[in-house]
Amino acid sequence: MANEIKSNDNNSNQRQQQRMAIILLIITMFGCFLYMKFTDFLVIALQSQLQINGDPNDFTKNWQDPPIPITIDAYIFSIDNPQEFASGHSRAKIREMGPYSYRLAIHKEIVSFEDDNRIVTFFDVQKFYFKNHESHGQLSDRVNVLNFPAYAMANMVRGMIASMPFSFGLNPIVFSLVSLLFLTHGESMIKQNLTAGQLLNGYPFRILDTIDRLAAPLRLFGIELPDTGMPDNKFGFLWTKNGTKNGPYQTYTGQDGTDLLRMVTFKGQYQLDFYDNDECNALNGTEGSTLGLNVHRDRYYYLFTHDLCRSLNVIYQQDTWVNGFHTYRFGPDRNAFAAPRKNPLNRCFCRHMDNENLCDGIFDLSKCLAGAPLAYSFPHFLYAHSDIRTNVENMRPSENRHRAYIDVDPITGSPFNGVDKIQINALLEPIPYLSGYSDVRSTILPLLWMQKSAKIDDKLSGELRLALYPIYAVYIIIYLLFFGGFSLLTIHIARWSYQSYKIRTNRTMMTNVVNTTDEKKPPSRSSSTEPLYQQQQHNHQVFRLIINNNQSK
Structure with a gap:
């Protein structure tokens, strides 16, 4: 009974580990996609700003009169x-x-x-x-x-x-x-x-x-x-x-x-x-x-x-x-x-x-x-x-x-x-x-x-950094999402593999102990002769019951 409970716990733990691995894999793949496509997404987002237009935006002004x-x-x-x-x-x-x-x-x-x-x-x-x-x-x-x-x-x-x-x-x-x-x-x-x-x-x-x-x-x-x-x-x-x-x-x-x-x-x-x-x-x-x-x-x-x-x-x-x-x-x-x-x-x-x-x-x-x-x-x-x-x-x-x-x-x-x-x-x-x-x-x-x-120069560099801080923040989040997810997934898989290895090792050791004990223990009634002995006891009780009934008559 205890073995069955322990086996069920192990199976439940395995399923939880699998679900966690799938979640981390999805996070890592999503982070990888964003990391590789970040520049493309950023260019698409900036295209509306990086244009020359008649109502001069900052980009047009800097193009007309370069501040460098x-x-x-x-x-x-x-x-x-x-x-x-x-x-x-x-x-x-x-x-x-x-x-x-x-x-x-x-x-x-x-x-x-x-x-x-x-x-x-x-x-x-x-x-x-x-x-x-x-x-x-x-x-x-x-x-x-x-x-x-x-x-x-x-x-x-x-x-x-x-x-x-x-x-x-x-x-x-x-x-x-x-x-x-x-x-x-x-x-x-x-x-x-x-x-x-x-x-x-x-x-x-x-x-x-x-x-x-x-x-x-x-x-x-x-x-x-x-x-x-x-x-x-x-x-x-x-x-x-x-x-x-x-x-x-x-x-x-x-x-x-x-x-x-x-x-x-x-x-x-x-x-x-x-x-x-x-x-x-x-x-x-x-x-x-x-x-x-x-x-x-x-x-x-x-x-x-x-x-x-x-x-x-x-x-x-x-x-x-x-x-x-x-x-x-x-x-x-x-x-x-x-x-x-x-x-x-x-x-x-x-x-x-x-x-x-x-x-x-x-x-x-x-x-x-x-x-x-x-x-x-x-x-x-x-x-x-x-x-x-x-x-x-x-x-x-x-x-x-x-x-x-x-x-x-x-x-x-x-x-x-x-x-x-x-x-x-x-x-x-x-x-x-x-x-x-x-x-x-x-x-x-x-x-x-x-x-x-x-x-x-330093002044223009400072202005650019202020303008780019939101982009840097998004990039850092994506970076952490990808490399953080990948690191957690790697650690989780390593830990899961180690636990699985320990469970398999324990099972093997218990099986070996049981098999060794069975080989050394002599036969007894509780083993191979137990069914025949129980049948004989049952027949004897029935026989005694029949004799008692005849004497009372």
Whole structure:
């Protein structure tokens, strides 16, 4: 009887253990589902907030006027042997000067919304403010640099003559006139003792004033000269960008499930028209303010850059932390500007297919700058072919110092920290019949490189933490639900298994004891002879009863 009660208790306990295991398993599976899908649910919940709209929300305001402080550091390459280099007797000896630091203010000027507010049209406006105390040089520093506007003009004239019949006969005549024009305006190939401030903030290019006066009669007949891209006839690497409107851009607003800030058109075109390949002309990716929502490590992302005249892909590098926030670091592929043999997608960007080494690490901008002989590269020709790097002296590329990267929030794709680094180079070639330009070596000459850096400060970090506390709380609950449920389930199963093992062990031991006792105990009436003995006693009692009845009679 006691054994039966104990067996029933064990069975009841087993059922309770099973029910508890099922409950913990359900909790763990539910927590696992929420843990794995938390980012997706969060993105869905945030989509209504992460949109560009006409009634500006906080996201739209921060996009229009980024609150993250942005700094531009300009490093100028001064030529220490201008005469020897211009005469073709030696390579250019480069000396890096700077940085000259500027604060960059960006403003997105919204023009209109279209397609039921699914598309926004805007201009990108940038302004530069010199930061004297943070610079390692003064704007009054003297530098020797290529007279780029004069060389660009001569190069444009050469291209125009080359497209005409009998160009070989025109070259001596036309370039004699150009030489006279340069001589009267004091424009030599190397601009010596130019100040850093003039090179960056702009200086007058007087030849354009003369050309404007000479071309005035042509305007009476409706003939306009091509736009030089130099406002007020001044040249400067920041002057041409300072306060000018880039665009217009058209991007998706993120409403109705559209990809946030993904490019639609640029200057009214759905693709560029600079290159002979649709892939190179494609407006891939976003306009640069974000990588898009829900960023993944294993995906390629594209950023369209107006200055590059193309979309540039960035790839995952590593996980990072910025002011306590977990971020993903992305950066340009080392083959972003590589020769076509290394990166076949760059075939349409290379002008020198007969010598791909001249394209290896260099991105030619001349097609999108009306023939202006400029090219981009990473600073100090990082990842460029050795022929390019050794053609000038004192180039010292370093990945740690010259590689670009961006640390983005995985949820919103917004940058929390980043450094964009690019070098501007002149595609320098000798120009026959032009005094002072005919003897120079063919060189990809570095002019300067710029570093644009931005990082959220402590104040903005604190505001973000306050805004993210509810999300952190939900995430912690889900985390505890999953890992807590899994831990409890593991402990419960281990404990249940141990108890089951003990019960089985006890039963086995009791069975062995009973069997051993039965084997040693001798037979008795209570065992095998008990039934026969009881039958005999019963028969004897019946017999005695019958005798007693007969005697009474």
